[in-house]
Amino acid sequence: MRDKAIITSALPYANGEIHLGHVASTYLPADVTTRFLKLKGVEAYYVCASDDFGTPILIQSEKEGKSTADYVAYWNKRDYEDFSAFGIDFDYFYQTSSPENIQFVQDVFMKLNSAGHIYQKEIIQFYCNNDKKFLPDRYVKGICPHCKAEDQYSDLCESCGRVPEEISDPKCSICGQTPTKEKTTHYFFKLKNFSESLSKWLDENQNLQKDVKKYVQNWIKTGLVDWDITRDISWGVPIPLEDAKDQVFYGWFDNHLAYISTAVKFLNDKGIDGKEFWNSADIYHFIGKDIVYHHYLFLPAMRLGIDEEYKLPDFIPTRGHLTLQSKKISKSRNWYIGLKEFLQYYPADYLRYYLVAINPYSQDDLNFDWDDFTTRINSELIGNLGNFVNRALGFTKKAFEGTVPEPEEYDEQDKEAENKIKNLANELGALLEQNHLDRALKKIMEFSSFFNQYFQHKEPWKKGPGTSTCVYLSVNAARSLSIALFSFLPNSSEKIWVQLGLQGNVNKNNWESLSELQIKPGHKLGDASPLFAKVEPEDIEKYKKQLGHTG
Numbered sequence: 309m310r311d312k313a314i315i316t317s318a319l320p321y322a323n324g325e326i327h328l329g330h331v332a333s334t335y336l337p338a339d340v341t342t343r344f345l346k347l348k349g350v351e352a353y354y355v356c357a358s359d360d361f362g363t364p365i366l367i368q369s370e371k372e373g374k375s376t377a378d379y380v381a382y383w384n385k386r387d388y389e390d391f392s393a394f395g396i397d398f399d400y401f402y403q404t405s406s407p408e409n410i411q412f413v414q415d416v417f418m419k420l421n422s423a424g425h426i427y428q429k430e431i432i433q434f435y436c437n438n439d440k441k442f443l444p445d446r447y448v449k450g451i452c453p454h455c456k457a458e459d460q461y462s463d464l465c466e467s468c469g470r471v472p473e474e475i476s477d478p479k480c481s482i483c484g485q486t487p488t489k490e491k492t493t494h495y496f497f498k499l500k501n502f503s504e505s506l507s508k509w510l511d512e513n514q515n516l517q518k519d520v521k522k523y524v525q526n527w528i529k530t531g532l533v534d535w536d537i538t539r540d541i542s543w544g545v546p547i548p549l550e551d552a553k554d555q556v557f558y559g560w561f562d563n564h565l566a567y568i569s570t571a572v573k574f575l576n577d578k579g580i581d582g583k584e585f586w587n588s589a590d591i592y593h594f595i596g597k598d599i600v601y602h603h604y605l606f607l608p609a610m611r612l613g614i615d616e617e618y619k620l621p622d623f624i625p626t627r628g629h630l631t632l633q634s635k636k637i638s639k640s641r642n643w644y645i646g647l648k649e650f651l652q653y654y655p656a657d658y659l660r661y662y663l664v665a666i667n668p669y670s671q672d673d674l675n676f677d678w679d680d681f682t683t684r685i686n687s688e689l690i691g692n693l694g695n696f697v698n699r700a701l702g703f704t705k706k707a708f709e710g711t712v713p714e715p716e717e718y719d720e721q722d723k724e725a726e727n728k729i730k731n732l733a734n735e736l737g738a739l740l741e742q743n744h745l746d747r748a749l750k751k752i753m754e755f756s757s758f759f760n761q762y763f764q765h766k767e768p769w770k771k772g773p774g775t776s777t778c779v780y781l782s783v784n785a786a787r788s789l790s791i792a793l794f795s796f797l798p799n800s801s802e803k804i805w806v807q808l809g810l811q812g813n814v815n816k817n818n819w820e821s822l823s824e825l826q827i828k829p830g831h832k833l834g835d836a837s838p839l840f841a842k843v844e845p846e847d848i849e850k851y852k853k854q855l856g857h858t859g
Contacts, residue, residue, distance in 0.1 A: 309345075309348070309350065309590065309741060310350070310588070310589055310590045311349070311350055311351060312350065312351045312352070312585060312588055312589035312590070313342075313345050313350050313351070313352040313353070313589050313590040313591075313592065314352075314353055314355065314567075314571050314585070314586060314589050314590075314591050314592070315338050315341060315342045315345075315352060315353070315354040315355070315592045315594070316338070316354075316355055316356060316567040316571070316591075316592065316593050316594065317334040317335050317338045317354075317356050317593075317594045317595075318334050318593075318594070318595045318596060318599055319356065319357055319358065319359035319404065319563050319564075319566060320356075320358055320359065320387050321358075321359045321362070321364075321365075322358040322359060322360045322365060322379070322380040322383035322384055322387070322403075323362075323364050323365050323368060323383060324383070324639065325386065325387075325390065325646045325647070325648060326387055326390045326391065326646070326647045326648075327637065327639070327644045327645060327646050327647060328630055328632070328637075328644070328645045328647060328650065328659070328663070328676055329629065329630040329632075329637040329644065330647070331391075331394060331396070331647060331663065332627070332630040332663045332667060332674065332676075333594075333595070333596040333597075333627040333628065333629065333630065333667075334594045334595060334596055334627070335356075335391060335394075335396050335594070336394075336396070336660060336663055336664065336667075337594055337625060337627065337664075337667070337743070337745055338354060338592070338594040338625075339354065339395065339396045339397060340664065340740075340745050340795045340796055341592065341594075341625075341740070341743065341745070341795075342354040342397070343397070343794060343795035343798070343815070344737075344740045344795040344819070346815065347791070347794065347795070347815065347817065347818060347819040348737070348818070348819045349818055349819070350590075351589075353399040353400070353571065353574065353575070354397065354398050354399050355398065355399060355400045355401075355402070355567070355570045355571045355574055356398050356400075356401050356402075356570070357401065357402040357403050357404055357406070357409070357566045357570045358380060358383060358384040358387060358401075358402075358403050358404065359404050359559065359563045359566075360376075360380040360384070360403050360404045360405035361404060361405065361543055361544040361545065361556070361559050361562065361563070362445070362446075362541075362543070362544070362559045363444055363445065363446065363447055363539075363541055363543075364446060364447075365379060365380060365543060366541060366542065366543040367482070376543050377405070380403065380405060381403075384401075384403055388401045390647045390648050390651075391647075393647075393648070393651050393656065394647055394651065394656045394659070394660070395656045395657070395660060395798050395799065397798075399574065400570060400571075400573075400574035402566070402570040402573065402574075403566075404545075404562060404563050404566045406566075406569070406570075406573075408569045408570075408572075408573045409545075409562065409565065409566045409569040409570070410545050410546075410562075411569075412565055412568065412569040412572075413545045413557060413561070413562040413565050413569075414545065414546075414547075414548040416565060416610065416614060417537075417547070417548065417557070417561075418548060419613075419614045420497065420610065420613045420614060423613060423614070423615075424498075425497060425498045425501065425613045426495055426496065426497060426498070426537075427495070427496050427498065428493060428494070428495055428496070429493070429494060429496055430491055430492070430493050431491070431492060431493070431494050431536070432489040432490065432491060433489065433490055433491075433492045433494075433540065434448050434462070434478055434480075434487040434488075434489060435487055435488050435489065435490040436480040436482065436483065436485065436487045436488075437485075437487075437488055438480065438483045438485050439480065439482050439483055441540075441541075442490070442492065442539075442540040442541070443462075443480055443481075443482075443487055444463075444539045444540065444541060444558070445461065445462060445463040445539070445558070445559070446461045446462070446463065446481065447462075447480065447481050447482060448461070448462035448475055448478045448479070448480065448481060448487065449461060449462070449475070449478070449479050449481045450462065450475035450476050450477045450478040450479060451475065451476040451477045452465035452467060452468060452470070452472055452475070452476070453472050453473070453474065453475070453476050454468050454470045454472060455467050455468035455470070460472075460475065461475075462474075462475040462478065463560075464598065464599075464601070466598055469523075469597065469598065469600055469601060470527070470601065471533070471601050473533050492540055493538075493551075494536050494537075494538035494555075495536075495537055495538045495547065495552065496534045496535060496536055496537065496538075497534065497535040497537050497561070497606075497609070497610070497613075498534055499532045499533065499534050499535045499605065499606070499609055500531075500532050500533070500534055502532070502605075502608075502609040502612055502613070503528050503532055505609075505612050506528060506604075506605060506608060506609060506612075507525060507528055509608055509612075509620060510524060510525055510528075510604070513620075513622070515622050515623045516604075516623070516624060517624075517625075517626055517669075517670075517671075519670070519671065520597075520600055520604070520624070520626050520671065521604075524600065524601075524604040524605065527601070527605070528605075532605065535558075535561075535606060536558065537557055537558045537561040538552065538555050538556075538557070538558065539555065539556050539557070539558050539559075540554075540555055541555075541556060542554075542556070543556065544556025544557055544558075544559065544562070545557045545561075545562045560602050560606060561606075561610075564593075564602065564603070564606075564607045565610075567593065568586065568618050571585075571586060572586065583617070583618065586618050586619065587618065587619050590622045590623065591619060591620070591621040591622050591623070592621065592622070592623045592624075592625065593607075593621045593623070593624045593625075594624075594625050595624060595625070595626050596626070596627060596628070596629060597626055597627065597628055597629065597671040598629070600626060603621075603624050604624065607621075608620045608621075623743070625669065625743045626671060627667060627668075627669070627670070627671065627674075628670065628671045628672045628673040628674060629673045629674075630663075630673070630674055630675070630676055631673055631674070631675045631676070632644060632645065632675075632676050632857070633675070633676070633677060633678070633857060634675050634677070642856055643856075643857075645676070645855060645857075649855075653847075653851055654685075654843070655799065655840075656799060657797040657798070657799050657800045658681075658685050658689065658840075658843070660796060660797055661684070661685070661688075661689050661749070661796065661797060662676075662681050662684055662685065663676075664745050664746055664749050664796055665684060665688070665746060665749055665750070666680075666746070667745070667746055668744075668746050669742075669743045669744050669745065669746070678848050678851075678852055678857070679848075681843070681848075682843045682845060682848055685840070685843045686842055686843055688753055689840055690839075690840045690841075690842060692753055692756050692757050692760060693752075693753065693756045693789070693793075693839070694838060694839040694840045695760060696756045696757075696759050696760045696763065696782075696785075696786070696789075697756075697786050697789065697804055697807070697839060698836060698837075698838055698839065699760075699763060700759070700763060700779070700782035700783060700785070700786050701783065701786060701807050701808070701833055701836040702836045703768060703769065703779065704779050704782075704783060704833055704836075705833060705835075705836050707768070707769070707771070707775075707779070708779065710809075710832055710833040710834075711830060711831070711832055711833075712779065712780055712783050712827055712828070712829055712830065712831045712832075712833070713775075713776035713779055713780060713829060714776060714780070714829040714830075715776055715777040715780040715781070715829070716773065716774060716776050716777045717777075718777060719774060719777075721762060721765060721766065722774065722777050722778070722781060724762075725758075725759065725762050725781045725785070726781060726825070728755060728758055728759070728785070729781070729784060729785055729788050729823055729824075729825065730823045730824075731823065732751075732755055732788055732792060732822060732823050733819055733820050733821075733822050733823035734823070735751055736748050736751055736752065736792055736822075737819060739751060740795070745796075749796055752789065752792050752793060752796070755785070755788070755789070755792070756789060759782060759785045762778070762781075762782070763778065763782055766778035780825075780827075780829065781825075783808070783827050783831075783833070784825045784826070784827050786804060786808060787804075787805075787808055787810070787822075787826065787827050788822045788823065789804060790802075790804040790805045790808065790810075790814055791814055791817050791819070791821065791822035792822050794814045794815060798814075800839055800840070801814050802814055803839055804839065806834050807833065807834045807835065807836050807837070808827065808833060808834060809831065809832050809833045809834035810827075
């Protein structure tokens, strides 16, 4: 682990609201990791941007009678507000349509071109005579030539993850008619030429997930395809050549470069050399499994093509898709939950807890289930964590007037409890560094469960020998929980901190201090109150009906 880090997430498309499927795989894991790194003393920055370009945005803005700039500005603001309400704490949130990113993308292209990695070729492009336009990317659907999955986009098969050279049985996704083929001239990036260097990078980077690396390496062995980076539309980063004045770059050529341009602008504005910081920091790109091809092949090849002026990522944490009640999330079929709407029902920490708890560090899909959500919140978050903190602090208020007592001589149970506190930072830290966020959260809940049992076994309400020691260790355990939980449940973490009567904010602590007994005898606690409210099954049924998730 370096002492500096830049964390990014796959960019949200500026064409609609953020839903639970978006945050589960990318933004929440990235936020948890960033908060942890900062507690560890790493100079870490979490940067992101809205993905502003592409045909869907152009068409939708026309439908709504808005300029494309106004349209993406609205979604940039709305997305940032929704993320913030969920506790996603970006250090900087920008736009791919920013002047800085446009300039950077054009500079990268010209360097790749000068280095001989770009060539021009006449191609046959799908054209819709009904809609009178060329049909790039997601405006052509058909059958994947690799796995034969139906209803797949022309630039990405969501079933097998491959990028097809040409989709089978194509249909215009605007009107449904079969498009014709017309001639046009496009620019191509020589992805084939990077097979050897990409394989070398994959072999040498031990931080990448082994299962992901394996099938990316198989893609390389099967044979890479040169990459068409031109689109015949008006909304995008203009190609800076005279013979391409009416064309723009393919969105996947420009959008991930915004990781760099956004980070560099943010750092330069802070008086830090952005390029030097990038190249001396750990770089994290959090993604979902549907964009592995782009982040393991396109993105590193482009950086290699400009002599790695900006280093390749050290970590690309990749997770599976979220389903809803075991069905694929679909906005068009209204089978999804908008983040903003969910947060009108329950606090952000309830959702943060649940999504981390069910989300392993793998490409396995995970499922949001209303009944499972209810059970986990009530039995784990409330019955375990909330119960321990409330009984430990509430009893101290009642029996000792809120003043932490002087501990007595430790018995074996007390020594075990103290060791649990002293070992927690190392045990959790190891899991978080390896990106096993679900396991780390489970370890926190096991810690809380242990202290629930410890408190129960010691029976301090009987005021026998060892009562003061039990209270002293339990209050310190609550402090440990407050710091440990900050990465996962920031609002609840702060509530515990306030109830402990501690000064400042939780995030001002260093990670290792969570294993120290820093609350001393004589310390005065704040007011104790329940951290969470029960999730009622009848409310869940009401929300399911409102969302159309019944039956």
